[in-house]
Amino acid sequence: MPDDSINVGAASRRVPVELAKAYRLLNHGPVTLVTSAHAGRRNVMAASWAMPLDFQPPKVAVVIDASTLTRELVDAGGEFALNIPTRGQATATLAVGSRSGREQDKFAAAGLATFAAAEIAVPLVAGCLAWLECRVIPEPAVAGRYDLFIAEVVAAWADPAAFSEGRWHFPDAECRSIHYLAGGAFFATGEGFQVVPGERE
Template identity: 60%
Template sequence: MRLPVPLDRAYRLLNHGPTVLIGSAAGGRRNVMAAAWCMPLDFDPPRVLVVIDSATFTRELMEASGEFSISVPTCAQRELTVAVGGDSGREHDKFEALSIATFAGEQVRAPLIDGCVAWLECRVIPEPHNENRHDLFIGEVVAAQADSRVFSSGRWHFDGADAALRTLHHVAGGTFFATGDVVGNDR
């Protein structure tokens, strides 16, 4: 079940360094791409960083709309994650080509990806220097949700859940690590 995540806990959805899917939409077009380079920047208000190459269609849609979504994919979605990372959405709609189901966000028009385990809706905080020089975007998180099977009370808990629901960490070329077991106890 998808449940809202309080905004001051949204950073925890990305804190462990998963590879993510970036959703975007503008002018009747939409896109999704994979990004290994995405992390929190601040807790409250929650902000995130993501590197988006200037040649991508995602970049064009993000710049047109000032919005994007982050969906956190699972091991079961490895092939989808590789597929949307190796292909441009400029010439065709990846959602149709790859039968990717989506649902609507609460605050932004960028699509959220079905079957993922966490979702963050973001508004771009415009910083032309970072965007132009570093392909670096800053987003303010304006809504967040997570799959209660693996995230609740502000915390991931993959132990005891289906291993296919664990998140992905990109190594290179379509190979990932799954998120592993818990090390250490809460303090």
């Protein structure tokens, strides 16, 4: 397994996100890159079906198909990370969502560098907008029947150029989060706007 887990530049561009506000990293429904590792093996897959579930303690849910290497590693290790890629990482996101990690190291094949997580033994993808480190809350019946994993967020991080003070503020077109439709079609997160409570349009 290639050792590219030391990436000082990537780690230095992140700041901690208050765990009670970690849900805001996922609330707008971006594509995520799910990273996993166990016993010297690692993998990354793309997942659109990931969502926040709770505030304190923060929880997330993600669907991981039973046939995948990611599922094998998450089942064995009980941990995963949700990485939120940029518009500039869309090609790599499609690539890791279209190939099996049983055939090759998908990080290397897609040109994705990694760095070490703080609380879990799973790599984080460099260049992303945000990262959530997660420990599985065992629900074997739910996972077995629906491929649905529930996990507690034990650490959350964001690139301050795109997320600070609990809010997204995408700096440019390439550094927006992305949303997957189908067949290689994505769209980027659009312009934000504010609504004043009680105001009529």
